[in-house]
Amino acid sequence: MIEPFSERKLHPILVLSVVAVVSLISALLIYALLQENVHNNEMYNLVMEKIHLTGVSNPVTAVLLSFRVYDTLLEFAVLFCVSIACLPYLKLNKINIQHIKIAHSQLFTLVKALVPLVILLSGYMLWVGSFKPGGAFQAGALLTGAGLLLSLLNIEFTKTRSLFWRLLFSLSLIFFLIAICYGYFATSTFLLFPSELSGGIILFIEFAATLSIAATLYLCYLSVRGRKEREVGDAS
Amino acid sequence: MSTELTFGLSLIFDVVLIICIVILALGTLFNRSVFTSIVLFISLGLMITIAWVRLGAIDVAIAEAAIGAGLTGALLLGAWKRFEKKKSQLLSGANDD
Amino acid sequence: MQAELYTICAVILFALGLIAFLVRDGVFHKVLALNVMGIGIFMLFLSTSAFYPMAIDSVTHALVLTGIIVAVAGTALALNLAAQIKLEPLSKEQKSCDKSH
Numbered sequence: 203m204i205e206p207f208s209e210r211k212l213h214p215i216l217v218l219s220v221v222a223v224v225s226l227i228s229a230l231l232i233y234a235l236l237q238e239n240v241h242n243n244e245m246y247n248l249v250m251e252k253i254h255l256t257g258v259s260n261p262v263t264a265v266l267l268s269f270r271v272y273d274t275l276l277e278f279a280v281l282f283c284v285s286i287a288c289l290p291y292l293k294l295n296k297i298n299i300q301h302i303k304i305a306h307s308q309l310f311t312l313v314k315a316l317v318p319l320v321i322l323l324s325g326y327m328l329w330v331g332s333f334k335p336g337g338a339f340q341a342g343a344l345l346t347g348a349g350l351l352l353s354l355l356n357i358e359f360t361k362t363r364s365l366f367w368r369l370l371f372s373l374s375l376i377f378f379l380i381a382i383c384y385g386y387f388a389t390s391t392f393l394l395f396p397s398e399l400s401g402g403i404i405l406f407i408e409f410a411a412t413l414s415i416a417a418t419l420y421l422c423y424l425s426v427r428g429r430k431e432r433e434v435g436d437a438s
Numbered sequence: 439m440s441t442e443l444t445f446g447l448s449l450i451f452d453v454v455l456i457i458c459i460v461i462l463a464l465g466t467l468f469n470r471s472v473f474t475s476i477v478l479f480i481s482l483g484l485m486i487t488i489a490w491v492r493l494g495a496i497d498v499a500i501a502e503a504a505i506g507a508g509l510t511g512a513l514l515l516g517a518w519k520r521f522e523k524k525k526s527q528l529l530s531g532a533n534d535d
Numbered sequence: 536m537q538a539e540l541y542t543i544c545a546v547i548l549f550a551l552g553l554i555a556f557l558v559r560d561g562v563f564h565k566v567l568a569l570n571v572m573g574i575g576i577f578m579l580f581l582s583t584s585a586f587y588p589m590a591i592d593s594v595t596h597a598l599v600l601t602g603i604i605v606a607v608a609g610t611a612l613a614l615n616l617a618a619q620i621k622l623e624p625l626s627k628e629q630k631s632c633d634k635s636h
Contacts, residue, residue, distance in 0.1 A: 210560045220557050228550035235542050241583050246590035261593035262497045262600070270597060277601050284608040291615045327500070335496035339600055343504035350512055415604070419509060422611035427516040428523075428618065452537055456544045463548055463571055467555035472563045479567055486574055493541060493581045494588065495596050501603050510570065510607050517614040518563065524618075 257401025258332040266337070267404045271393050275382075278374045278411060285371040285418040291425040292362055313351050320348040328412050332401060338408035342415025349420040362421055370417040377410035452492060459485050476514045483507030541582035548575030562617040566610055573606045 249261050249269070256268040266274050324344035331337030352358070361367065381403050385395040395403045462482040469475045483506045490499035552572035556565055577599045584592035 212558055212560075217558050221554055224550050224554050224557075228546045232543055232546050235546070235579075236539055241538075241586040243587035243590035243592070245584075245592040245594050246587070249593050260497075261591070262596045265593045265597045266600070270594065273597075273601065277604070280605060281608065284612065287612055288615060291618070335500060337497060337600075339604060340497065340500045340504060343501060343509065347504055347508060350508070419505070419607070422608060423509065423512055423516065426513050426520070426611055426614050426618075428520040449536060449540075452540050456540055459544060460547055460551075463551050467551055467559070467564070467568055467571060472561075475563065475567055479570065482571070482574070486578075489541070489544075489578065490581065492537070493578075493585050494591055495581050495599070498577075498581065498596055498599050498603070501600055505603055505607050506574075510610055513607070513611055513614060514563070514566070517618065520618060521563075 255397050255400070256404070257397065257399075258404055260331060260333055260335065260337070262335070263331050263337050263404065263408075267407060268395070268400065275378055275393075278378060278414065281415060281418045282372060282375055285421055288418075288421050288425040289362065292360065292421070293428060310355060313355055317348050317351050320344055320351065324348070324412065324416075328408055329405075331408065332405065338411040339415060341408075341412040342419065345412065345416035346419040346423070349416070350423065353423075358424060359420075360424065362424070367417065370413055371421075372414070374407070374411040374414035378407055381407050455485065455489060455492065459489065472518055476511065476518060479514065480507055480511035483510065537588075538582050538585035541578055541585060545575050545578035545582055548572075548578065550575075562614070566613050569613075570606060570610060573602065577602060 249265060252269075253259065253261060253264050256264040258264050258268070324341045327336045327344060328338060328341035329336075331340070349359070381395070382393060385403070386392060388396045388399075459482065462478055462485060466475050466478040466482055469478070483502065487499050487503045487507065490496075490502055549572050552568045552570075552575060556568035556572065559565065559568065580595045580599050580602075584590075584595050
């Protein structure tokens with residue numbers, strides 16, 4: 203069952219019974235969800251009453267990093283665990299940069315033009331998350347996209363067991379703990395930031411989160427690909 | 439009159455979008471070739487991005503376009519290539535016996 | 536009307552993903568089915584806030600954002616683990632059996 207490429211087929215009666223049971227359950231679910239009294243709109247009023255205390259005006263960022271900041275702390279811990287879990291599968295890769303410049307010149311020019319733009323766009327997305335749709339997760343995903351563009355040219359950063367990369371993976375948790383300690387000494391309440399500095403503290407946490415998310419997702423991408431054989435030269 | 443027209447148009451847009459999403463999901467899940475499934479999954483991710491915009495969740499749409507469509511597609515394609523190599527190694531290894 | 540349509544689409548996506556997860560064989564089909572189930576759940580979350588288009592529920596947006604990242608990390612881990620399964624070289628019997636299916 204768990205072989206990567208097996209194509210066994212199930213008995214038709216089993217397939218029909220599975221389809222019947224799942225259809226029955228989903229029909230009941232649709233009927234339950236379309237009742238009148240299931241949905242309400244209290245959350246909007248609750249968020250909009252207190253959003254001036256958080257220092258940002260985008261409600262999603264306020265919810266993520268002020269009202270439910272505990273969930274975000276645990277989310278960063280989950281990403282840290284994912285980076286630890288993906289590290290052993292990474293195989294080292296050696297490339298040859300001269301070969302890239304001569305053989306694929308159009309691709310090289312395109313990537314040379316796009317990667318700085320994507321990095322700039324990621325920084326903008328981080329900053330604009332305070333008052334327009336954006337934020338740390340989107341900025342981190344864009345930085346990972348820049349890494350993917352570079353890997354089109356076989357330029358990959360594979361020294362992910364070095365101190366620099368280990369700092370990158372844990373940077374979000376480090377900055378988050380610094381912010382929580384400062385918040386505790388300022389307001390004597392766990393996970394509560396002082397109102398005047400709250401916007402700045404949120405940007406501080408989000409900056410570290412962007413780098414950590416980008417590093418973790420890039421490591422996920424590299425570790426899934428496995429070993430490649432090339433020669434000469436090492437880019438890290 | 440014009441509000442009814444825009445209401446009807448947006449409803450038609452939603453219905454067409456949902457039909458596209460369901461057809462793409464069927465094509466992704468019940469397909470013989472793994473490569474076709476992965477490519478259709480990337481397209482499904484992009485249509486889902488439009489659905490998030492229609493539902494008013496712009497932050498989620500930005501994240502889904504970058505992560506859900508782009509990064510998951512790249513992950514799956516990289517893993518597929520690796521499995522293809524492993525499969526050809528296994529089959530050629532068995533041939534030598 | 537819009538919110539009801541998207542709720543029905545969400546449940547259909549979840550049901551299709553569940554059927555494919557149970558019926559199809561092989562790591563890639565199962566991982567894709569899990570991802571489609573996840574997309575269905577996210578759409579269900581977001582369509583509950585579309586019943587009141589003027590009062591957007593931001594908590595569900597934040598939860599879906601977190602969920603997308605965890606879904607992609609889970610997919611990466613699943614593919615890594617599947618690649619570590621050591622397969623024996625196929626014997627002649629198994630190869631002929633494989634071709635006949």
